[in-house]
Amino acid sequence: MFKTKTKLIKENKVYSRPAVGTVILLLGFALLLLSIVLAISVGAAKIQFLTVWNAVINYDPTREADRIIMSLRLPRELGAAIVGAAFAVSGAIMQGMTRNPLADPGLLGLNAGASLALACVFAFNTGANYLTVMILSFIGAGIGAMLVFGLGSMSRGGLTPIRITLAGAAVSALLSSLGEGIALYFKLSQDLAFWTAGGVSGTNWAQLKIIVPVVLVGIIVAVMFSRQLTILSFGEEVARGLGQRTLFTKIVLMTVVLILAGAAVSLVGAIAFVGLMVPHIVRFLVGTDYRWIIPCSAIFGSVLMVLADTFARTVNAPYETPVGAVVAMIGVPFFLYLARKGGRKLS
Amino acid sequence: MMNAHQIKRVRVTTITAILLLIAVFIISVATGFASLTPSELFRTIIGQGTPRENLILFEFRLPRIFVAILAGMGLAVSGAILQSITKNPLSDPGILGINAGAGLMVVVYIMFFTVETTSFLYVLPLFALFGGMVTAFVIYIMSYIKGEGVEPTRLVLVGVGLAAALYGATLTLSTRLDMEDYSFMANWMAGRIWGDDWTFVLSLLPWILLLIPYTMFKSNVLNTLNLHENVSVGVGVNVSRERISLIMISVALASASVAVSGGIAFVGLMAPHIARSLVGPRHQVFLPVAALIGGILLLAADTIGRVVLDPSGIPAGIIVTIIGAPYFMYLLAKK
Amino acid sequence: MKRTTKQLLVSFMTLLLVFVLAACGNNSEEGASTGEKESSKNETRIYKDEKGKEIEVPAEPKRVAMMAATYAGNLLDLGITPVAVNEYPKANKFYGNKLDKAEVVTADSYEKLLELDPDLIITYSDDKNIKKYEEIAPTVTMTYDKYDYMEQHVEIGKMVNKEKEAKSWVKEWKKKAADAREKVKSAIGEDKTFMVMEAYGKDMYVYGKNWGRGTEVIYQALELKAPKKLEEDVFGPGWKAISTEVIPTYAGDYIFVGSGAGNPDNSFMESDVWKELPAVKNGNAIKFDSESFYFNDPISLEKELDIIVEELTKKK
Numbered sequence: 001m002f003k004t005k006t007k008l009i010k011e012n013k014v015y016s017r018p019a020v021g022t023v024i025l026l027l028g029f030a031l032l033l034l035s036i037v038l039a040i041s042v043g044a045a046k047i048q049f050l051t052v053w054n055a056v057i058n059y060d061p062t063r064e065a066d067r068i069i070m071s072l073r074l075p076r077e078l079g080a081a082i083v084g085a086a087f088a089v090s091g092a093i094m095q096g097m098t099r100n101p102l103a104d105p106g107l108l109g110l111n112a113g114a115s116l117a118l119a120c121v122f123a124f125n126t127g128a129n130y131l132t133v134m135i136l137s138f139i140g141a142g143i144g145a146m147l148v149f150g151l152g153s154m155s156r157g158g159l160t161p162i163r164i165t166l167a168g169a170a171v172s173a174l175l176s177s178l179g180e181g182i183a184l185y186f187k188l189s190q191d192l193a194f195w196t197a198g199g200v201s202g203t204n205w206a207q208l209k210i211i212v213p214v215v216l217v218g219i220i221v222a223v224m225f226s227r228q229l230t231i232l233s234f235g236e237e238v239a240r241g242l243g244q245r246t247l248f249t250k251i252v253l254m255t256v257v258l259i260l261a262g263a264a265v266s267l268v269g270a271i272a273f274v275g276l277m278v279p280h281i282v283r284f285l286v287g288t289d290y291r292w293i294i295p296c297s298a299i300f301g302s303v304l305m306v307l308a309d310t311f312a313r314t315v316n317a318p319y320e321t322p323v324g325a326v327v328a329m330i331g332v333p334f335f336l337y338l339a340r341k342g343g344r345k346l347s
Numbered sequence: 348m349m350n351a352h353q354i355k356r357v358r359v360t361t362i363t364a365i366l367l368l369i370a371v372f373i374i375s376v377a378t379g380f381a382s383l384t385p386s387e388l389f390r391t392i393i394g395q396g397t398p399r400e401n402l403i404l405f406e407f408r409l410p411r412i413f414v415a416i417l418a419g420m421g422l423a424v425s426g427a428i429l430q431s432i433t434k435n436p437l438s439d440p441g442i443l444g445i446n447a448g449a450g451l452m453v454v455v456y457i458m459f460f461t462v463e464t465t466s467f468l469y470v471l472p473l474f475a476l477f478g479g480m481v482t483a484f485v486i487y488i489m490s491y492i493k494g495e496g497v498e499p500t501r502l503v504l505v506g507v508g509l510a511a512a513l514y515g516a517t518l519t520l521s522t523r524l525d526m527e528d529y530s531f532m533a534n535w536m537a538g539r540i541w542g543d544d545w546t547f548v549l550s551l552l553p554w555i556l557l558l559i560p561y562t563m564f565k566s567n568v569l570n571t572l573n574l575h576e577n578v579s580v581g582v583g584v585n586v587s588r589e590r591i592s593l594i595m596i597s598v599a600l601a602s603a604s605v606a607v608s609g610g611i612a613f614v615g616l617m618a619p620h621i622a623r624s625l626v627g628p629r630h631q632v633f634l635p636v637a638a639l640i641g642g643i644l645l646l647a648a649d650t651i652g653r654v655v656l657d658p659s660g661i662p663a664g665i666i667v668t669i670i671g672a673p674y675f676m677y678l679l680a681k682k
Numbered sequence: 683m684k685r686t687t688k689q690l691l692v693s694f695m696t697l698l699l700v701f702v703l704a705a706c707g708n709n710s711e712e713g714a715s716t717g718e719k720e721s722s723k724n725e726t727r728i729y730k731d732e733k734g735k736e737i738e739v740p741a742e743p744k745r746v747a748m749m750a751a752t753y754a755g756n757l758l759d760l761g762i763t764p765v766a767v768n769e770y771p772k773a774n775k776f777y778g779n780k781l782d783k784a785e786v787v788t789a790d791s792y793e794k795l796l797e798l799d800p801d802l803i804i805t806y807s808d809d810k811n812i813k814k815y816e817e818i819a820p821t822v823t824m825t826y827d828k829y830d831y832m833e834q835h836v837e838i839g840k841m842v843n844k845e846k847e848a849k850s851w852v853k854e855w856k857k858k859a860a861d862a863r864e865k866v867k868s869a870i871g872e873d874k875t876f877m878v879m880e881a882y883g884k885d886m887y888v889y890g891k892n893w894g895r896g897t898e899v900i901y902q903a904l905e906l907k908a909p910k911k912l913e914e915d916v917f918g919p920g921w922k923a924i925s926t927e928v929i930p931t932y933a934g935d936y937i938f939v940g941s942g943a944g945n946p947d948n949s950f951m952e953s954d955v956w957k958e959l960p961a962v963k964n965g966n967a968i969k970f971d972s973e974s975f976y977f978n979d980p981i982s983l984e985k986e987l988d989i990i991v992e993e994l995t996k997k998k
């Protein structure tokens with residue numbers, strides 16, 4: 001058994017670089033800390049670098065700078081980091097599971113489903129607290145994912161990447177159309193757009209208290225199943241040949257994806273491309289072993305979102321540029337590159 | 348080539364489609380918030396109506412109905428061409444990012460130009476047309492690889508990705524609009540038939556009148572292109588040149604339609620499919636049926652959207668999508 | 683054949699008769715309630731709009747369709763209940779049930795507008811549907827920020843031939859404002875500063891002196907001051923989107939904050955930045971209902987004045 005596995009792994013050219021992985025992980029963590037501090041110190045109100053440190057260590061609510069840091073900027077940057085990690089890890093899992101290099105929660109109907117749920121929240125229950133919003137987002141994302149994958153698995157010939165991408169596009173169109181219909185009828189379309197465009201601004205500690213544990217648990221479960229994910233990424237037959245209970249693994253991983261994507265959307269609205277780009281960059285650095293890809297994706301997803309948010313905040317200050325647009329600006333060329341490069345293998 | 352049975356079937360289908368279109372047309376003319384009894388309607392049509400009836404019929408309802416029919420036809424034929432050329436039965440002009448590109452240009456126009464009441468009616472469709480065509484062009488270039496040409500799968504993938512991105516950009520810009528402009532924009536994107544003036548009928552008509560007959564004239568080429576490439580080459584069709592010119596026609600039809608109708612997807616997908624399942628894949632017979640079905644679909648969707656949920660109604664695009672997306676999924680699962 | 687035509691004609695005439703009767707019924711009802719005397723529909727006068735364009739309008743418009751969101755209250759104050767409004771004024775609680783009879787018409791539902799048979803349509807000059815409106819009834823337009831709120835009322839007065847009534851309201855309002863000014867001055871002194879803001883989506887908006895939401899009352903009628911920075915940055919453009927972080931820079935001694943729409947949770951009010959503002963600490967942050975305060979017509983203004991004066995004077 002062990003022999004076959006090694007052989008299979010060699011055949012599929014799994015290469016992992018533990019040394020590089022460790023370095024990347026540590027470097028990434030340092031980079032994340034650095035970018036958060038940088039992000040906190042720039043913004044509409046000017047704050048010295050040292051003050052940031054001081055405020056975190058020794059919070060004094062009578063100082064205005066401290067108040068701004070602790071009640072506005074720190075939660076915001078933590079929000080960006082957690083959302084980035086959630087999108088990136090869910091993207092990594094989806095790419096591994098579907099063996100589709102173009103998988104991304106934004107392209108596979110999850111974000112549209114969660115946005116539809118948001119539209120319903122805005123329309124029917126304006127007093128909803130954050131926990132309700134988040135749970136409804138999970139359900140919405142779940143509906144989107146179930147439609148896409150249900151559709152994909154129902155079809156003869158199985159889940160080819162192109163088929164899943166198309167199913168995702170159709171499901172996204174349907175769900176966002178329903179959401180838009182609700183929004184237009186209740187005159188909420190602009191409210192929703194503004195809310196989504198607002199990104200992570202306005203994140204508060206109460207929301208973080210709910211979302212951080214959820215996302216962390218999701219990531220930890222993902223790391224625990226990362227070995228199975230690596231095997232699954234060779235293809236279902238291979239995984240089954242190696243004695244994996246593929247259905248169980250898939251259900252667990254899919255649940256993690258839903259929780260991560262739902263949580264992220266409930267905080268910032270639908271942002272595509274983070275989940276697409278980050279795993280690709282990470283894979284390029286640390287190889288195709290998901291034990292490394294997942295934690296590194298989490299870290300780099302955070303870094304990407306924090307930097308994108310900082311850029312969005314400062315590029316046209318005092319107006320805030322929607323962070324989703326900043327991400328899309330980087331993400332689209334990336335997607336096009338992938339589609340060009342990988343188009344051949346996909347069908 | 349066709350036996351008597353088939354010929355009969357084609358004839359029956361075509362006539363049924365025409366009758367159905369007429370029926371939907373009549374229903375659409377007769378429904379609306381303002382009541383117009385059949386007798387009033389008849390009198391108005393023969394030119395004996397009161398000013399009020401004339402206004403309702405000739406200024407409010409008919410232009411919008413014609414725009415819906417023409418745009419539906421344009422989108423259907425555009426989709427039919429794409430499906431045949433890419434050999435992908437799931438192609439739709441919306442997938443080529445035309446809606447998204449046109450939408451972006453619409454928001455750009457609303458943002459940077461004062462919407463002066465008269466000129467904007469004429470300039471806005473031009474902007475949308477331009478946006479749609481440029482987007483299609485970019486997608487084509489992006490999916491072209493030297494030595495391999497444009498591979499259909501890649502074309503679709505690039506289109507999906509670019510559409511997502513353009514949609515994001517549109518959203519970003521639209522949050523800077525004020526309430527009135529935003530609501531116009533959101534309705535445009537959702538596919539409310541906004542071109543409800545004779546100007547729009549006139550600006551769309553030449554495209555339809557020229558390009559649809561031309562496409563039908565090219566039916567044989569489309570028949571061959573739909574086969575294997577080597578077969579097409581074998582029968583002497585200059586594959587790449589014909590393909591490019593037909594794609595351009597498809598893009599032009601879709602852009603012109605979307606420019607006056609708003610962002611409508613799935614008509615271009617559904618109509619050719621239904622037509623093909625009714626009369627078979629020969630373009631000579633299936634293109635006209637597809638065009639008719641496209642007109643029926645969009646007009647029916649707009650009529651439903653116009654009368655349900657007072658006061659604002661539901662954009663036709665949303666109704667089409669609610670019908671079309673499940674149909675698409677069904678096709679995807681069946682294939 | 684001939685007989686059918688005759689039947690058609692008869693039925694049409696009956697219909698027309700019913701229609702005319704119904705219209706008359708409406709007219710007389712309104713005439714009675716507003717105490718105006720009947721005037722024939724044919725009588726017209728010329729209204730000259732802001733661009734100098736002359737438009738023939740009914741001498742005494744009875745069925746006015748108000749397609750501009752903010753002017754419905756001006757008509758109500760002049761004693762005319764519009765037959766059509768868009769959805770925004772319907773949400774204004776200050777109007778009570780005065781608009782119950784007005785139908786909601788969205789920008790492009792021309793048929794509904796036509797069925798309401800307006801004799802005058804009023805809208806903003808940048809409305810995209812003016813061309814269609816003009817086919818339905820005489821349409822007059824005005825630009826939102828071209829007039830101040832008092833001129834605006836007089837201008838609408840001119841449109842519906844009630845300029846005198848409009849001017850007398852302005853006179854009365856000035857008197858009322860002067861009284862209120864004294865009251866406020868004696869309660870809080872003269873040197874306090876004021877800020878009007880709203881949360882929308884995830885952004886904050888600060889308003890200048892002529893952008894509804896009570897700004898006309900605060901900065902113009904009561905002649906209260908804005909913080910210097912606010913006056914410099916916001917009075918020119920009329921409004922400004924700001925980051926939550928810089929609220930302290932624009933904050934005055936008093937803050938009027940809209941309950942806002944489009945945000946399920948107003949979480950910024952939970953933050954220390956908000957709680958530590960001097961105005962909030964001193965209990966001088968006053969919430970208002972955005973959907974009603976949005977307007978600057980006489981009816982809303984008077985209610986806004988009452989509320990604002992009460993809030994400012996109740997402590998002392």
